Amino acid sequence: MELRQWLDRGVGAFEAWTRSYEEYAAHPAMAVDAEACAAAFDELTGRLHGSYPFFHPCYAGQMLKPPHPVAVAGYLAAMLVNSNNHALDGGPATSVMEEEAVGQLAAMAGLETHLGHLTSSGTLANLEALFVARESRPGLSVAVSAEGHYTHARMCHLLGMRVHEVAVDDRGRMDVPALERLLATGDVGTVVATTGTTALGAVDPVHRIVPLARQYGARVHVDAAYGGFFALLAGDPLTEESTGQALRAMAQCDSVVIDPHKHGLQPYGCGAVLFADPAVTRFYRHDSPYTYFTSARPHLGEISLECSRSGAAAAALWLTLRLLPLTRQGLGAVLAAGRRAAVRWAGLLDGSPHLDLYQPPELDIVTYHPHTEPAALSRVDRASQEVMRRGMEAKEHPVFLSVARVGAQAFADRHKDVVADLDHAHILRSVLMKPESEPYLERLHHRVEELARGAA
Numbered sequence: 367m368e369l370r371q372w373l374d375r376g377v378g379a380f381e382a383w384t385r386s387y388e389e390y391a392a393h394p395a396m397a398v399d400a401e402a403c404a405a406a407f408d409e410l411t412g413r414l415h416g417s418y419p420f421f422h423p424c425y426a427g428q429m430l431k432p433p434h435p436v437a438v439a440g441y442l443a444a445m446l447v448n449s450n451n452h453a454l455d456g457g458p459a460t461s462v463m464e465e466e467a468v469g470q471l472a473a474m475a476g477l478e479t480h481l482g483h484l485t486s487s488g489t490l491a492n493l494e495a496l497f498v499a500r501e502s503r504p505g506l507s508v509a510v511s512a513e514g515h516y517t518h519a520r521m522c523h524l525l526g527m528r529v530h531e532v533a534v535d536d537r538g539r540m541d542v543p544a545l546e547r548l549l550a551t552g553d554v555g556t557v558v559a560t561t562g563t564t565a566l567g568a569v570d571p572v573h574r575i576v577p578l579a580r581q582y583g584a585r586v587h588v589d590a591a592y593g594g595f596f597a598l599l600a601g602d603p604l605t606e607e608s609t610g611q612a613l614r615a616m617a618q619c620d621s622v623v624i625d626p627h628k629h630g631l632q633p634y635g636c637g638a639v640l641f642a643d644p645a646v647t648r649f650y651r652h653d654s655p656y657t658y659f660t661s662a663r664p665h666l667g668e669i670s671l672e673c674s675r676s677g678a679a680a681a682a683l684w685l686t687l688r689l690l691p692l693t694r695q696g697l698g699a700v701l702a703a704g705r706r707a708a709v710r711w712a713g714l715l716d717g718s719p720h721l722d723l724y725q726p727p728e729l730d731i732v733t734y735h736p737h738t739e740p741a742a743l744s745r746v747d748r749a750s751q752e753v754m755r756r757g758m759e760a761k762e763h764p765v766f767l768s769v770a771r772v773g774a775q776a777f778a779d780r781h782k783d784v785v786a787d788l789d790h791a792h793i794l795r796s797v798l799m800k801p802e803s804e805p806y807l808e809r810l811h812h813r814v815e816e817l818a819r820g821a822a
């Protein structure tokens with residue numbers, strides 16, 4: 367797809383639409399000097415080159431990649447209109463696109479009924495789910511795994527809810543017996559499970575958590591901000607059986623958060639929250655003296671905590687899902703490439719004399735560290751940070767990795783014979799979320815091995 371051609375088409379469609387209204391005069395106050403504009407624009411694009419190359423497979427660090435060209439074109443076409451999906455007054459066309467796209471996300475999660483909407487981020491989406499959790503189970507607390515996203519504790523603080531941290535097993539997944547002990551205290555109203563933790567890509571066993579939570583009358587919220595789209599691979603041989611079961615069990619949960627700006631090929635500003643019970647709409651009830659007038663249909667702002675929200679984000683997602691639908695062959699093929707790359711890299715790391723695999727990848731996040739002799743946390747820590755630094759600073763063939771901090775006990779759970787001379791260590795972490803990582807993998811591995819050889 368030619369990005370320029372579709373951007374041009376978007377601008378053309380917008381201009382044609384504006385010409386369908388009566389002609390009006392432009393105001394001189396809006397005019398900018400062409401030369402000054404060119405200079406400022408050059409400065410802008412020059413400064414943007416100070417970014418890391420998120421588009422390139424040599425960037426194998428954080429959960430970052432550019433949006434799909436289709437999403438960019440759809441976003442631009444709608445951004446020119448600049449609709450606001452808070453109310454049908456502001457986004458009559460894009461609100462309907464949002465409902466359609468959200469319906470597809472709900473179907474992917476397996477929800478039979480749903481109430482949901484897009485948000486500006488996963489954090490906001492989780493805040494809404496926790497708000498509904500608080501209203502549904504007043505006075506009770508939240509249980510989230512030690513590997514859950516840090517924003518849960520922050521959002522619970524904001525909502526005045528107590529949080530219990532649940533221990534994890536030796537692959538970073540919520541420990542079910544530990545959860546049961548906590549549920550038995552009667553203090554937990556909501557369990558937050560994560561299908562795809564941000565550091566390790568670990569998938570909590572939702573299929574085991576749900577029946578247990580139900581037994582104790584607790585709700586289950588799934589934070590699938592990063593991992594939700596892997597539901598498309600739930601039945602695939604690329605996915606471990608228990609991981610597939612956990613992803614499919616999202617269908618039985620009370621709420622699910624999925625970030626299209628993570629694995630849905632969207633630009634930032636696109637999270638989503640889904641509730642299984644449409645009746646939770648009662649917790650959002652409010653009135654506004656200046657909106658909600660153009661339609662008796664429910665407005666998205668009536669079921670969300672945010673007010674103004676980008677209609678373009680909905681349009682971009684809607685267009686993307688038209689072309690890469692939420693099927694194994696559609697968007698699933700994009701995720702499968704990253705997953706295959708992660709599995710293959712794990713094999714290469716396992717066989718490498720210079721690198722060790724930290725734990726087998728469950729989705730597309732690979733964690734590893736330089737092999738050190740003697741094996742000690744302080745050496746692993748130093749060498750990992752050194753590899754990241756040298757990779758980024760290399761004049762030729764730079765490679766961009768990220769690090770994650772892991773505790774000494776967590777490390778010992780996976781690698782018994784390492785000397786715990788620190789209470790935590792940094793290890794290397796690569797999110798292989800671009801399908802381009804698959805054909806590039808051998809080069810990436812070779813480069814990282816080379817760096818590790820020099821750093822260990």
Ligand SMILES: *Cc1c(COP(=O)(O)O)cnc(C)c1O
Nearest residue numbers: 487488489515564589591592625
């Ligand atoms: C990224 C992420 C979040 C936060 O989402 P934002 O869109 O960055 O606000 C929450 N939970 C998980 C599991 C994530 O990976």
